[in-house]
Amino acid sequence: MQPQDVIRRKRDRQVLTPAEIDFFVQGATDGSVSEGQIGAFLMATWLNGMTQPEITALTLSMRDSGRVVDWSDSGLPPERIIDKHSSGGVGDEKITLIVVPLAAACGVIVPNLSARGLDYCAGEHDMLDAVPGYDTTPTPERFMAAVKDVGGVIIGPTLDLAPADRKLFFVRDVTATVESVALITGSIMSKKLSSAPSGLVICVGSGSGAYMSTIEQARELATAMAEVGAGAGVPSVMLLTDLDCVLGTTVGNAVGVVETVDFLTGDERDPRVLELVLEIVAEMALMAGVVTDLDEGRALALARLEDGSGADRFGRMIAALGGPADFVRDPAGYLPGAAVSRAVLPVQAGFVAGMDAKEIGLSLVGLGGGRTRPDEAIDFGVGITHVAGVGARVGPDAPLCVVKARTEAEWETAAARIREAVRVVDAAPAPLGSTIRERLRRDP
Numbered sequence: 052m053q054p055q056d057v058i059r060r061k062r063d064r065q066v067l068t069p070a071e072i073d074f075f076v077q078g079a080t081d082g083s084v085s086e087g088q089i090g091a092f093l094m095a096t097w098l099n100g101m102t103q104p105e106i107t108a109l110t111l112s113m114r115d116s117g118r119v120v121d122w123s124d125s126g127l128p129p130e131r132i133i134d135k136h137s138s139g140g141v142g143d144e145k146i147t148l149i150v151v152p153l154a155a156a157c158g159v160i161v162p163n164l165s166a167r168g169l170d171y172c173a174g175e176h177d178m179l180d181a182v183p184g185y186d187t188t189p190t191p192e193r194f195m196a197a198v199k200d201v202g203g204v205i206i207g208p209t210l211d212l213a214p215a216d217r218k219l220f221f222v223r224d225v226t227a228t229v230e231s232v233a234l235i236t237g238s239i240m241s242k243k244l245s246s247a248p249s250g251l252v253i254c255v256g257s258g259s260g261a262y263m264s265t266i267e268q269a270r271e272l273a274t275a276m277a278e279v280g281a282g283a284g285v286p287s288v289m290l291l292t293d294l295d296c297v298l299g300t301t302v303g304n305a306v307g308v309v310e311t312v313d314f315l316t317g318d319e320r321d322p323r324v325l326e327l328v329l330e331i332v333a334e335m336a337l338m339a340g341v342v343t344d345l346d347e348g349r350a351l352a353l354a355r356l357e358d359g360s361g362a363d364r365f366g367r368m369i370a371a372l373g374g375p376a377d378f379v380r381d382p383a384g385y386l387p388g389a390a391v392s393r394a395v396l397p398v399q400a401g402f403v404a405g406m407d408a409k410e411i412g413l414s415l416v417g418l419g420g421g422r423t424r425p426d427e428a429i430d431f432g433v434g435i436t437h438v439a440g441v442g443a444r445v446g447p448d449a450p451l452c453v454v455k456a457r458t459e460a461e462w463e464t465a466a467a468r469i470r471e472a473v474r475v476v477d478a479a480p481a482p483l484g485s486t487i488r489e490r491l492r493r494d495p
């Protein structure tokens with residue numbers, strides 16, 4: 052078998068066998084399949100899709116490209132090991148950074164493998180790479196020791212854990228092949244199954260800021276992931292979320308880490324982020340058996356947020372993986388900044404009625420905060436802050452956002468793109484409803 056045989060069969064809408072998928076995935080991982088061939092395979096899959104058995108085979112092959120963590124000698128109660136993930140959205144990337152330490156503070160054990168930025172969405176892996184000293188690709192032993200010590204930590208895929216995702220991800224990022232149920236399921240679920248949780252809570256967003264445009268597509272993605280989880284013996288809860296506008300107030304890497312710390316310490320809490328965080332942690336706590344119902348879970352999550360133990364766990368996570376021990380006290384002091392930082396004013400005064408969140412995510416890529424080539428270094432310091440949410444009044448004294456850029460020219464380009472992306476109207480629109488639109492539960 053040659054890599055091009057597999058690509059050709061997918062190009063010609065054939066159903067691939069598990070052996071063909073495994074041949075390709077293992078070749079992508081060990082380098083015998085080239086980046087060009089990976090790109091062609093991804094585009095053929097994006098165009099022609101995969102059946103559920105193919106998606107399952109892809110996921111298991113990606114998981115088995117590396118090791119699966121074995122917690123049996125760790126002394127940790129397996130039923131309390133519950134992980135979370137998000138299928139991605141503009142501004143959504145900070146949710147995992149908030150949830151993992153907060154859930155740990157509630158008694159859930161969270162071994163989390165997260166993602167880099169992908170096309171127009173930033174990613175947790177890049178955000179944590181912005182923290183000096185933090186090791187996002189530790190050995191499995193260091194990862195497990197940190198989970199045991201802190202209760203929850205976030206890393207990326209490594210050479211040992213889901214290495215195939217590292218390879219495919221870099222190519223997906225820059226080849227317009229992200230929005231595929233098969234490829235997202237393989238990427239997310241291979242990472243999730245590598246850390247061997249007893250349950251999963253996954254947010255699946257839809258709207259202009261998400262990879263799935265409609266709730267029907269989000270449901271399809273959620274069902275595919277739940278099916279893979281159930282087949283591997285892992286129950287899941289899928290929260291279908293509305294990501295039609297930027298979630299929270301920042302878009303970017305260092306700025307998202309600062310928003311995370313501000314949220315955990317109580318300096319600033321966006322209400323939509325708060326609602327979602329409490330719901331995810333409540334579901335995780337319920338799955339872990341730490342609480343007996345969701346109301347108790349929400350109350351526990353809020354209590355741990357307000358007593359500062361979520362912030363404390365975040366600080367311990369940073370220190371456990373090599374970052375500064377006092378990071379939480381002054382995150383901005385440790386993170387890179389940007390040469391130009393100025394407010395973007397709207398063309399006309401009024402109220403924000405909606406936005407094309409994808410365009411705002413793409414403006415981060417234009418600023419240098421995302422990649423246009425697989426091997427590109429990104430600038431962690433650029434970003435967008437103080438994003439005016441739907442319903443906010445904007446005008447000469449109330450900006451749309453603040454853009455942090457490397458140069459005046461890049462600031463101007465991003466500002467023009469954001470002004471174009473945000474819809475401003477004369478009268479205040481109806482307030483946004485809940486971020487959570489639907490919930491799917493699936494047992495093995």
Ligand code: URA
Pocket residue numbers: 137138139165166169234235236238239242
């Ligand atoms: N998160 C991931 O880990 N992978 C994707 O493909 C999308 C979001």
